[in-house]
Amino acid sequence: MDATGYPKLDAGKCVRRIRRYRQGDLHAFERFWNAQAGEAFAAERARAFQRLLSGNPFSSTRDDYVVLELDGRVAAYEGLMPFRFSISGRDVDGFIYHDTMVAPEMRGKGVGRAFVQAILRDRPEFSIAVWMNAPNSHVFEKCGWLPVDGLPTYVRGYSLQNMVKTRYRLVNAAVEHTARKVFALLYRLEKKVFDFSGRGYHIERVDYFDDRVDTLFQSLKHEFAFIAHRSGSILNWKFADSPVSRFVRLICLKGDRLQGYLVFKPGLEQDGRKIATIFDFLCSPRDPGLFRALMRRAVLEIEKTGPDTVEVLCTDRRFARVLKTMGFVRARENPGALKYIHADAAGRPAGIGMGENWFYTFGDGDKVFWAW
Known part of the structure; x- marks a missing residue:
């Protein structure tokens, strides 16, 4: 274990576990948010977070976040919003990746990339990722996500x-x-x-x-x-x-x-x-x-x-x-607004990388839940 309290990633006995969100994880999330922008921001995020989890009509579990644990400590999380899309009039169920966070102490160590890759192996459904900052966008691109261009x-x-x-x-x-x-x-x-x-x-x-x-x-x-x-x-x-x-x-x-x-x-x-x-x-x-x-x-x-x-x-x-x-x-333009990934076996829908083929608004992301 290093000075951050997390185990060294190259340690042979480091236990990694990816699991569903539990209510007790909120304390770790609040620590991340507090480090990001202070206590007031963390408190607002916590209030909005509960509403985001509780009301999605496409969610059956109300725990639509995935957590990465390292030796029992929360090291990262990913918001996975179950959703339904219409592709050329055909209903397709998938996910919206909308909230990515790695513990401040673990950034720059490849944790985010390994985490996203592991999630994709378990959930190969059609998915989009919305409103990512530059570091997260870079991680997703390394994992095979493709940008949708032309979102003005x-x-x-x-x-x-x-x-x-x-x-x-x-x-x-x-x-x-x-x-x-x-x-x-x-x-x-x-x-x-x-x-x-x-x-x-x-x-x-x-x-x-x-x-x-x-x-x-x-x-x-x-x-x-x-x-x-x-x-x-x-x-x-x-x-x-x-x-x-x-x-x-x-x-x-x-x-x-x-x-x-x-x-x-x-x-x-x-x-x-x-x-x-x-x-x-x-x-x-x-x-x-x-x-x-x-x-x-x-x-x-x-x-x-x-x-x-x-x-x-x-x-x-x-x-x-x-x-x-x-x-x-x-x-x-909004280059971080939308990326997508699609299972190779299902084929890639024609024109999906062009924003003009999407109907996409500010309301299609998760920003409607956060104060901004």
Whole structure:
């Protein structure tokens, strides 16, 4: 055993064990989180962690984490979210790898790579890995995971707050003030030129989703090559069941039939900017007017909160065309947002490595559970 309290990996008597998560492991997880970002962060993670485990409709065990033990001490964990995907209209059960952590004392020793490889040997099902940082991304690539390219974020700007970086504070403030005035004028003109009333579409807020989402998804899944399942229970788990949820849920109805939905969160402070996020949406890509009506309603509500930016992750070009007509611009790529691995025996679906073939949103990861 070395100074970290963990056994030396080259020691012949080191006992390695991979097992399911147990409630008592949470103390070790909290130690990892505390080392990552402090006690307040660890406490928030612990609260969200319990909700993440308890509500997944595709989980039968409610212990969807795998733990690596070295001589009885937790050395790493991996979050494995059981989930269902639609690949060219066919249902495929698999996993979402979404939360990877190695004990700070054991990093850089090949522990993460060996751990992920061992998990894959036991669980060869189709899987995706989401929102990985650079070190984790490197580990997964070494284990054979392949990136999905072309996952852009589109933004609609309202100010240049904290984006002007001259040496002169008065100049920065003047530019930011002027930019906000210009944006405000442009968007007032936009409202006069374009109809933001959603005429022809009945859009309303809801507290919870129901099984009409299930019907909507089944009717639309064939229009996307790759898409994670949506249902009322899935959306409620992600966007409604939290007692501190600030998500706003919009639905569009025709009579009593659900035509589409959209979920957003008003502006949160990030790097001194107030950023509102469109987390998830679904409607027919063949009806751009419907998507435009949902987005315009969301924009109107978000603008009441005085955002600096509205952002949306949009991979489908059919929806992206609508965003561009609303003043959204392609702002950044997200190279760590999505990777996949597929059992060789099952064959690799054509086009799976291209983001434009996926329907993928911010809501498809686990960030909806963490405060960020």
